[in-house]
Amino acid sequence: MRADSRERMFLRSALAPDSRVQADSELLPWIDSRRAASPFEVQRAPLGSLDGWSFDQDGNLGHRSGKFFRIEGLHVSTNAGPTRQWEQPIMDQPEIGILGIVAKRFDGLIHFLMQAKMEPGNIDPVQITPTVQATRSNYTQVHQGARPRYVEYFLERERGRMLVDQLQYEQASTFLGKRNRNMVVLVEDEVPVHEDFRWLTLGQVKRLLTRPNLVSMDARTVLSCIPLVDQTDGRHPEALAASAVEDPLNDFQLGLLASMSPSGRALHSDEDIVGWLAGLRCQYELDVERTALGSMPCWTWSELDITHDGGRYFSVVGVHVQATNREVGSWDQPLVASTERGLAAFLVKRINDVPHLLIQGKVEPGNPDIVAVGPTVQCALNGQRVRDGSSRFMDTVLSAPKDSVWFSSVQSEEGGRFYHVENDYRIVEIDPSGAPDEPDGYMWVTLRQLNQLLRFGQVNIEARSLLSCLSLI
Amino acid sequence: MRADSRERMFLRSALAPDSRVQADSELLPWIDSRRAASPFEVQRAPLGSLDGWSFDQDGNLGHRSGKFFRIEGLHVSTNAGPTRQWEQPIMDQPEIGILGIVAKRFDGLIHFLMQAKMEPGNIDPVQITPTVQATRSNYTQVHQGARPRYVEYFLERERGRMLVDQLQYEQASTFLGKRNRNMVVLVEDEVPVHEDFRWLTLGQVKRLLTRPNLVSMDARTVLSCIPLVDQTDGRHPEALAASAVEDPLNDFQLGLLASMSPSGRALHSDEDIVGWLAGLRCQYELDVERTALGSMPCWTWSELDITHDGGRYFSVVGVHVQATNREVGSWDQPLVASTERGLAAFLVKRINDVPHLLIQGKVEPGNPDIVAVGPTVQCALNGQRVRDGSSRFMDTVLSAPKDSVWFSSVQSEEGGRFYHVENDYRIVEIDPSGAPDEPDGYMWVTLRQLNQLLRFGQVNIEARSLLSCLSLI
Numbered sequence: 001m002r003a004d005s006r007e008r009m010f011l012r013s014a015l016a017p018d019s020r021v022q023a024d025s026e027l028l029p030w031i032d033s034r035r036a037a038s039p040f041e042v043q044r045a046p047l048g049s050l051d052g053w054s055f056d057q058d059g060n061l062g063h064r065s066g067k068f069f070r071i072e073g074l075h076v077s078t079n080a081g082p083t084r085q086w087e088q089p090i091m092d093q094p095e096i097g098i099l100g101i102v103a104k105r106f107d108g109l110i111h112f113l114m115q116a117k118m119e120p121g122n123i124d125p126v127q128i129t130p131t132v133q134a135t136r137s138n139y140t141q142v143h144q145g146a147r148p149r150y151v152e153y154f155l156e157r158e159r160g161r162m163l164v165d166q167l168q169y170e171q172a173s174t175f176l177g178k179r180n181r182n183m184v185v186l187v188e189d190e191v192p193v194h195e196d197f198r199w200l201t202l203g204q205v206k207r208l209l210t211r212p213n214l215v216s217m218d219a220r221t222v223l224s225c226i227p228l229v230d231q232t233d234g235r236h237p238e239a240l241a242a243s244a245v246e247d248p249l250n251d252f253q254l255g256l257l258a259s260m261s262p263s264g265r266a267l268h269s270d271e272d273i274v275g276w277l278a279g280l281r282c283q284y285e286l287d288v289e290r291t292a293l294g295s296m297p298c299w300t301w302s303e304l305d306i307t308h309d310g311g312r313y314f315s316v317v318g319v320h321v322q323a324t325n326r327e328v329g330s331w332d333q334p335l336v337a338s339t340e341r342g343l344a345a346f347l348v349k350r351i352n353d354v355p356h357l358l359i360q361g362k363v364e365p366g367n368p369d370i371v372a373v374g375p376t377v378q379c380a381l382n383g384q385r386v387r388d389g390s391s392r393f394m395d396t397v398l399s400a401p402k403d404s405v406w407f408s409s410v411q412s413e414e415g416g417r418f419y420h421v422e423n424d425y426r427i428v429e430i431d432p433s434g435a436p437d438e439p440d441g442y443m444w445v446t447l448r449q450l451n452q453l454l455r456f457g458q459v460n461i462e463a464r465s466l467l468s469c470l471s472l473i
Numbered sequence: 474m475r476a477d478s479r480e481r482m483f484l485r486s487a488l489a490p491d492s493r494v495q496a497d498s499e500l501l502p503w504i505d506s507r508r509a510a511s512p513f514e515v516q517r518a519p520l521g522s523l524d525g526w527s528f529d530q531d532g533n534l535g536h537r538s539g540k541f542f543r544i545e546g547l548h549v550s551t552n553a554g555p556t557r558q559w560e561q562p563i564m565d566q567p568e569i570g571i572l573g574i575v576a577k578r579f580d581g582l583i584h585f586l587m588q589a590k591m592e593p594g595n596i597d598p599v600q601i602t603p604t605v606q607a608t609r610s611n612y613t614q615v616h617q618g619a620r621p622r623y624v625e626y627f628l629e630r631e632r633g634r635m636l637v638d639q640l641q642y643e644q645a646s647t648f649l650g651k652r653n654r655n656m657v658v659l660v661e662d663e664v665p666v667h668e669d670f671r672w673l674t675l676g677q678v679k680r681l682l683t684r685p686n687l688v689s690m691d692a693r694t695v696l697s698c699i700p701l702v703d704q705t706d707g708r709h710p711e712a713l714a715a716s717a718v719e720d721p722l723n724d725f726q727l728g729l730l731a732s733m734s735p736s737g738r739a740l741h742s743d744e745d746i747v748g749w750l751a752g753l754r755c756q757y758e759l760d761v762e763r764t765a766l767g768s769m770p771c772w773t774w775s776e777l778d779i780t781h782d783g784g785r786y787f788s789v790v791g792v793h794v795q796a797t798n799r800e801v802g803s804w805d806q807p808l809v810a811s812t813e814r815g816l817a818a819f820l821v822k823r824i825n826d827v828p829h830l831l832i833q834g835k836v837e838p839g840n841p842d843i844v845a846v847g848p849t850v851q852c853a854l855n856g857q858r859v860r861d862g863s864s865r866f867m868d869t870v871l872s873a874p875k876d877s878v879w880f881s882s883v884q885s886e887e888g889g890r891f892y893h894v895e896n897d898y899r900i901v902e903i904d905p906s907g908a909p910d911e912p913d914g915y916m917w918v919t920l921r922q923l924n925q926l927l928r929f930g931q932v933n934i935e936a937r938s939l940l941s942c943l944s945l946i
Contacts, residue, residue: 096755165748167755181755271700274928275638282569282640282654368841455747456929 021106021199024207031214034116034196035126038325042120045320048303050332053318059294059301061316061334067137069093069417071306071316071334073293074176080284080363087296089306089316090366091336091417092176095136096167099218100154100183102131103163104191104199111199112184113150113191114219119415120321121335123422127216127415128208131197149194153185160187164225166454171413171461172364172372174314174336176288179457182222196325202226209469212410213422217465220411224454224464265352266446276443277458280361280371288365307339312382314339317419335419340380342423344462345397347376348406349444350432356444358393359453362460372460373453376442381424392439400428407469425466494579494672497680504687507589507669508599511798515593520791521776523805532767532774534789534807540610542566542890544779544789544807546766547649553757553836560769562779562789563839564809564890565649568609569640572691573627573656575604576636577664577672584672585657586623586664587692592888593794594808596895600689600888601681604670611800619800622667626658633660637698639927644886644934645837645845647787647809649761652930653691655698669798675699682942685883686895690938693884697937700924738825739919749916750931753834753844761838780812785855787812790892808892813853815896817935818870820849821879822917823905829917831866832926835933845933846926849915854897865912873901880942898939 022030048055052064062070074090102113117129134148139155153159164184169177193199200208205223209215268276294301298309306316317337322330347358362374379391407427412420438444445453450467453459459467495503521528525537535543547563575586590602607621612628626632637657642650666672673681678696682688741749767774771782779789790810795803820831835847852864880900885893911917918926923940926932932940 162745162748164744165751167751181751271637271928272635275635278638278640278654455744456931458929 021111022204024204027198027200027204027208030198031116031126031128035118035124037195038118038323040118040125040324041322042125043320045318045332046304047306047316047318047334050318050320050334053332053334055294058292061293065137067095068135068333071293072176073291073296074365075289075291076286076365078284078286078363078365080286087291087298088313088365089174089293089296089299089336090176091174091178093135093178097135097180098132098139098151098154098183099130099180099222100132100134100151100185101219101222102150102153102160102191103184103186104188105186106199109201110186111201112205113193113197114200114205115197117196117216118323118325119216120319120333121337121413121415121417121419121421122216123213123412123420127219128200128205128214129216129219130222133218133416149197150191153187154183159189160185162186164222166225167457168221168225168454168459168464169367169372169457169461171418172366174366174418176366177368178366180218180221182225184222184226206469209411210407210409213412215411215468217412217414217461220465220468221461223468224459265354266449267351267356267444268449270449270452273443273445273449273453277361277371277373277453280441281369284361284363284370286363286365286370305337311339312380314421319419336417336421337419338413338421340382342421343377343379343381343391343394343397343426344375344423344466345377345393345426345428346463346466347393347396348427348429350429351444354446355429356446357450358438359443359445359450359463361441361443364460367460369458373450373458373463374460375463375466377426378460378462396430397426397428400426400430404429407466409469411465411469423462425469427466427469494584495677497677500671500673500677500681503671504589504599504601508591508597510668511591511796513591513598513797514795515598516793518791518793518805519777520779520789520807523791523793523807526791526805526807528767531765534766538610540568541608541806544766545649546764546769547838548762548764549759549838551757551759551836551838553759560764560771561786561838562647562766562769562772562809563649564647564651566608566651570608570653571605571612571624571627571656572603572653572695573605573607573624573658574692574695575623575626575633575664576657576659577661578659579672582674583659584674585678586666586670587673587678588670590669590689591796591798592689593792593806594886594888594890594892594894595689596686596885596893600692601673601678601687602689602692603695606691606889621800622670623664626660627656632662633658635659637695637700639698640930641694641698641927641932641937642840642845642930642934644891645839647839647891649839650841651839653694655695657695657699679942682884683880683882686885688884690885690887690934693938693941694934696941697927697932700928738827739922740824740829740917741922743922743925746916746918746922746926750834750844750846750926753914754842757834757836757843759836759838759843778810784812785853787894792892809890809894810892811886811894813855815894816850816852816854816864816867816870816899817848817896817939818850818866818899818901819936819939820866820869821900821902823902824917827919828902829919830923831911832916832918832923832936834914837933840933842931846923846931846936847933848936848939850899851933851935869903870899870901873899873903877902882942884938884942896935898942900939900942 053061055061060070060072070092071089072092073087075087077085103110113131115129115131116126118125131150132148134151138148139151163186166182167179168182169179300307300309315337316334318334320332348355358376360374360376361371363371377393377397405428409425410422411425412422526534528534533545543565544562545565546560548560550558576583586604588602588604589599591598604623605621607624611621612624636659639655640652641655642652773780773782788810789807791807793805821828831849833847833849834844836844850866850870878901882898883895884898885895
């Protein structure tokens with residue numbers, strides 16, 4: 001991390017007082033202790049050898065229980081972008097899972113019960129995750145294991161008050177219409193804290209986000225749903241930001257806060273933004289059809305793995321896992337592995353002195369609504385694109401002067417489905433007087449407007465994940 | 474229409490001064506003149522005899538061009554409601570059409586260019602429709618006819634400023650995932666007015682809504698998208714309500730207006746409403762699979778028509794149309810015909826002295842998102858249900874004392890796809906102190922909150938249509 005003055009200002013809250021419950025200085029040692037306490041071993045294994053998994057006659061990969069997820073082939077045709085037709089593997093997991101965080105006040109400050117959890121696809125095996133991440137198979141015990149800890153707080157509504165409860169899409173480039181229920185429940189009663197769990201403030205989680213690959217994608221998507229300030233009706237049961245402020249706000253944060261106000265002067269009306277999305281959804285066609293994984297052109301399918309012939313995009317690999325602290329002691333599973341590092345970035349510009357973020361309408365094959373709101377840049381950082389500048393605004397992000405970089409860190413995708421998939425996350429401010437304006441398919445919106453789109457499930461996971469890195473506290 | 478005092482108050486705006494452009498007293502004679510000027514003849518015809526339409530080997534019905542729409546079979550299974558599995562005909566029309574109204578100020582007051590248009594399924598052949606209603610086939614001239622009048626105002630963005638541009642679902646009980654683009658464009662330039670068109674104020678259209686079957690469903694859905702007051706950011710380009718007020722507001726209207734304010738005390742937070750919908754979408758399963766129209770149990774398929782063996786729901790019939798004022802002079806087409814009259818109603822209750830509407834989570838087979846927001850009551854008014862009271866709140870609506878009925882009229886479905894399908898529309902206020910509370914699947918929301926859900930495409934066409942009957946002006 002660079003430590004220039006403006007970035008220091010942005011990260012000043014990293015120096016905020018410790019939580020009343022768990023001092024910052026104890027967090028990393030606790031994570032280390034969890035890693036040490038629970039041996040967790042991941043070995044790559046040929047797809048054809050995975051216990052419980054098998055290929056059907058079309059070469060599609062599934063579990064013998066019929067649950068968890070399947071990997072199938074997808075034929076995509078679209079009128080968006082330079083490539084109009086392609087085949088690709090896609091994960092099919094039709095169940096809606098739960099990503100839930102239990103919250104509780106200590107000395108008036110809301111804390112979140114976060115877990116140190118290991119997943120086979122993580123780079124360092126342990127990450128900070130929500131209290132609960134459970135597929136329906138998990139909590140209905142398809143795999144004969146124990147019911148996930150704390151899941152009752154999300155299944156039994158009398159346990160607390162639901163602060164967040166939103167359906168959000170997962171990675172629509174590799175999942176077919178997969179959504180999870182992102183939940184935060186505020187409880188009053190004493191909550192027993194298992195040794196893999198700790199109460200953290202929002203500020204503490206945000207500080208951990210400045211480290212590479214430590215806060216899981218699942219944690220990030222839930223955090224992105226937490227309304228930073230009350231947006232519309234003065235009636236949100238908990239003004240979460242107010243409940244979590246540990247420290248005075250800096251200039252950037254004050255600007256963001258101002259942009260959350262309904263009276264903040266946005267470049268576009270809310271109605272215009274809905275119309276912009278409607279227009280893109282009419283302009284772009286997207287036809288997806290399931291096809292046999294085993295016979296896709298441009299992909300090589302073998303007992304070992306499934307790879308793209310050009311070495312691009314991603315591959316499907318297998319792992320054998322041995323764990324001591326999971327519902328079952330050992331298992332095999334396929335994972336989607338990265339072949340290219342990605343870049344996800346927001347450009348920020350002050351317009352009418354209010355910070356605006358540049359959003360992009362993103363066509364993704366797994367999104368049944370064709371177009372979702374994505375970050376300014378969302379692309380693979382491969383040599384080809386870096387050279388030919390074919391991904392718009394990538395150069396602006398990569399060549400930004402240090403003092404305009406508000407956030408920069410490396411974050412990885414969920415390690416239960418993705419193997420070592422890393423993205424560079426950047427939030428970069430550009431000069432108010434300068435380009436870029438709004439090319440087709442892009443729009444400058446305030447944080448309030450983006451949060452509104454997010455609440456209604458219109459924002460993709462890459463943009464949500466970046467938003468979770470924004471810190472108001 | 475009953476003329477008790479409270480209803481008179483509600484309808485007082487019906488007595489408001491005439492538009493500067495078109496006096497109220499001239500409207501009905503103009504409609505009569507259009508009916509007289511353009512002979513339009515509709516004859517029932519056997520499905521098997523429709524020119525250009527044919528059954529394929531599965532008995533599915535389609536047009537030889539491959540365009541317009543198809544009628545296929547659908548197998549539905551769900552865990553919602555008393556019937557868990559059924560087959561039904563479904564209309565498949567994957568294109569997104571345009572429902573557009575051209576708007577223009579005269580003496581400061583916004584007027585809407587409405588058309589007197591004939592459709593084969595209308596009871597009286599002529600209805601008031603949007604300026605443009607065009608399928609993609611229409612405006613790309615698949616049927617070799619003329620391009621629909623005024624469609625350029627919606628295809629060429631420089632023609633005006635878009636006030637409304639939202640994707641909204643059609644009838645999800647009979648259409649498979651069909652959406653239209655609901656648009657209102659405000660223009661400055663002179664607009665040539667063809668004799669089938671007139672400039673009407675919003676108030677004039679709302680007054681026509683108190684008459685049976687005169688304002689088309691397409692007009693109603695577009696009107697429902699017009700934000701009555703600016704909701705959030707003070708930045709909507711046109712405060713439409715303010716631009717269209719002809720008359721002081723009455724007590725009911727003032728209450729509704731108050732409920733549009735962000736500071737109006739709503740029973741539930743916006744976040745809670747999103748969570749309520751998320752919960753329903755997780756609770757309910759809905760699997761739909763296309764099946765052969767010609768071999769559905771419980772339906773009788775013939776060259777003449779397709780009917781339900783119990784005489785329930787709807788049937789599919791054919792018509793032969795001769796017209797003088799349409800893109801083509803004559804055509805044949807199938808239509809969905811009603812076998813039962815429907816009821817669509819909102820209960821209204823003052824909570825914290827703010828009017829709230831009772832919404833219902835409605836599972837409908839053609840909605841890919843499983844659950845949409847529906848009105849309090851949306852059901853067939855058949856003898857069985859009236860007798861056994863199986864449709865919740867139907868009795869409350871039907872037995873409401875006269876002075877609590879805010880709106881009551883008969884409106885029909887779009888006559889280009891539906892044949893004589895009528896619904897009773899009611900808006901009924903219940904005592905603040907009385908039942909009902911909120912059973913599972915129902916929620917009291919303010920008009921502001923309902924408009925927010927509507928803007929993001931969460932509200933079904935029956936609820937939208939009812940909302941269009943609410944009058945603030």
